[in-house]
Amino acid sequence: MFLAKVVGSVWATKKTDNLNNLKFLIVHPVNLKKEPQTDVVIVADVLGAGMGETVICAYGHAARKAIQPDHPAGLSIEAAVVAIVDKLDVDESQLKKME
Amino acid sequence: MFLAKVVGSVWATKKTDNLNNLKFLIVHPVNLKKEPQTDVVIVADVLGAGMGETVICAYGHAARKAIQPDHPAGLSIEAAVVAIVDKLDVDESQLKKME
Amino acid sequence: MFLAKVVGSVWATKKTDNLNNLKFLIVHPVNLKKEPQTDVVIVADVLGAGMGETVICAYGHAARKAIQPDHPAGLSIEAAVVAIVDKLDVDESQLKKME
Amino acid sequence: MFLAKVVGSVWATKKTDNLNNLKFLIVHPVNLKKEPQTDVVIVADVLGAGMGETVICAYGHAARKAIQPDHPAGLSIEAAVVAIVDKLDVDESQLKKME
Amino acid sequence: MFLAKVVGSVWATKKTDNLNNLKFLIVHPVNLKKEPQTDVVIVADVLGAGMGETVICAYGHAARKAIQPDHPAGLSIEAAVVAIVDKLDVDESQLKKME
Numbered sequence: 064m065f066l067a068k069v070v071g072s073v074w075a076t077k078k079t080d081n082l083n084n085l086k087f088l089i090v091h092p093v094n095l096k097k098e099p100q101t102d103v104v105i106v107a108d109v110l111g112a113g114m115g116e117t118v119i120c121a122y123g124h125a126a127r128k129a130i131q132p133d134h135p136a137g138l139s140i141e142a143a144v145v146a147i148v149d150k151l152d153v154d155e156s157q158l159k160k161m162e
Numbered sequence: 163m164f165l166a167k168v169v170g171s172v173w174a175t176k177k178t179d180n181l182n183n184l185k186f187l188i189v190h191p192v193n194l195k196k197e198p199q200t201d202v203v204i205v206a207d208v209l210g211a212g213m214g215e216t217v218i219c220a221y222g223h224a225a226r227k228a229i230q231p232d233h234p235a236g237l238s239i240e241a242a243v244v245a246i247v248d249k250l251d252v253d254e255s256q257l258k259k260m261e
Numbered sequence: 262m263f264l265a266k267v268v269g270s271v272w273a274t275k276k277t278d279n280l281n282n283l284k285f286l287i288v289h290p291v292n293l294k295k296e297p298q299t300d301v302v303i304v305a306d307v308l309g310a311g312m313g314e315t316v317i318c319a320y321g322h323a324a325r326k327a328i329q330p331d332h333p334a335g336l337s338i339e340a341a342v343v344a345i346v347d348k349l350d351v352d353e354s355q356l357k358k359m360e
Numbered sequence: 361m362f363l364a365k366v367v368g369s370v371w372a373t374k375k376t377d378n379l380n381n382l383k384f385l386i387v388h389p390v391n392l393k394k395e396p397q398t399d400v401v402i403v404a405d406v407l408g409a410g411m412g413e414t415v416i417c418a419y420g421h422a423a424r425k426a427i428q429p430d431h432p433a434g435l436s437i438e439a440a441v442v443a444i445v446d447k448l449d450v451d452e453s454q455l456k457k458m459e
Numbered sequence: 460m461f462l463a464k465v466v467g468s469v470w471a472t473k474k475t476d477n478l479n480n481l482k483f484l485i486v487h488p489v490n491l492k493k494e495p496q497t498d499v500v501i502v503a504d505v506l507g508a509g510m511g512e513t514v515i516c517a518y519g520h521a522a523r524k525a526i527q528p529d530h531p532a533g534l535s536i537e538a539a540v541v542a543i544v545d546k547l548d549v550d551e552s553q554l555k556k557m558e
Contacts, residue, residue: 077248124424135433141163141222151369171350173348223322271547275542275543325521337541361536418536426475440535
């Protein structure tokens with residue numbers, strides 16, 4: 064899974080039928096150095112993640128299972144928010160050893 | 163899923179049988195800084211996305227489910243347009259915080 | 262799917278049983294700027310793609326479905342040629358807008 | 361699979377139901393040159409990997425099978441620790457030949 | 460699939476049950492320019508690939524099918540050696556055209 068920050072949302076009226084009523088967020092994958100990244104991933108969300116929140120996102124079956132647990136294979140998505148992060152515990156000494 | 167801009171289409175007469183009558187677009191993944199990217203992804207499309215439009219594309223099962231909902235496993239594709247974007251709402255303040 | 266140019270082939274006698282009699286090509290993913298890329302992908306091919314031809318390749322289930330339509334899960338491959346490109350129609354004005 | 365070093369853990373109360381009681385680690389993919397990398401992957405762990413340990417992580421079905429062997433498809437994860445590394449045997453002469 | 464050179468092996472006593480008795484190799488993905496790459500992939504192997512040999516590796520279902528053909532879904536791996544390369548035939552003129 065990857066860590067990401069919610070920076071926006073997408074509006075799309077013309078879409079695959081099975082995506083109706085789904086909310087799509089724009090997220091930026093983040094790293095521990097807080098370097099800006101410009102990559103964008105579009106993820107479905109049913110947890111209600113808000114702008115600026117840090118989330119854990121998953122790809123593939125994992126994403127579909129999070130959005131539609133009873134029939135994951137029915138969805139045309141492959142990325143979704145699976146958790147909203149409260150706190151990251153990072154051992155700074157481990158990071159230093161790597162430099 | 164990823165955001166992309168439609169920049170062309172591909173013609174191919176010799177192809178896997180299950181791809182007959184499918185339309186293939188050339189898209190460029192895009193990011194929020196609008197930096198040019200030269201990566202190219204080939205995606206199937208049944209929504210009728212036009213040249214220059216911004217689309218959401220999905221990979222794998224999600225793509226097959228969008229193109230052939232009744233029998234997704236019958237297709238030899240792994241990328242497809244799943245939505246045509248009307249509007250991107252991006253919180254600029256979140257982007258600035260990241261820089 | 263990705264666009265690639267066929268640049269070689271691979272010979273391997275010692276391999277997983279289910280790969281016997283399969284042909285493996287060496288391809289370079291290409292982009293619209295024609296920048297040289299050194300990445301190499303190994304793909305299975307049953308369409309007869311020739312040296313120097315541009316092809317569309319797919320990953321995962323899509324690849325197996327292209328090579329062995331009746332029993333895709335029986336194969337230990339995850340990349341294959343699914344189409345041989347006749348022509349790329351690219352809207353140059355769209356590319357310029359991105360720069 | 362990829363090699364990674366455990367550098368932290370994630371706390372999240374709001375998450376997909378099927379993730380309750382799962383432990384999520386923050387890991388950095390590592391390479392043989394020990395160059396610092398800032399990429400972050402979030403992985404589930406049931407082996408008890410400790411801070412600073414080197415682990416092998418797997419994606420997709422492999423990850424779900426490691427965390428919940430009896431019903432892997434029930435999980436919304438796509439990355440997990442599958443082994444804790446005791447020792448890496450690297451043939452330095454092979455690395456030199458590549459330079 | 461990707462081309463890689465075997466550069467080492469991994470020892471791990473604490474691992475997911477279904478990985479017992481499996482051999483894990485450390486491989487470097489390679490490209491045709493023979494540029495050194497520091498990326499590392501961990502792959503399972505039952506073909507007996509030796510140190511310094513060039514191999515074709517596959518991801519996902521393809522990898523599991525190569526290691527445990529009768530019950531691929533029972534494995535927590537997603538990368539494996541599927542062939543040991545005898546010879547690469549590369550058309551140099553095609554590479555030059557790309558530069």
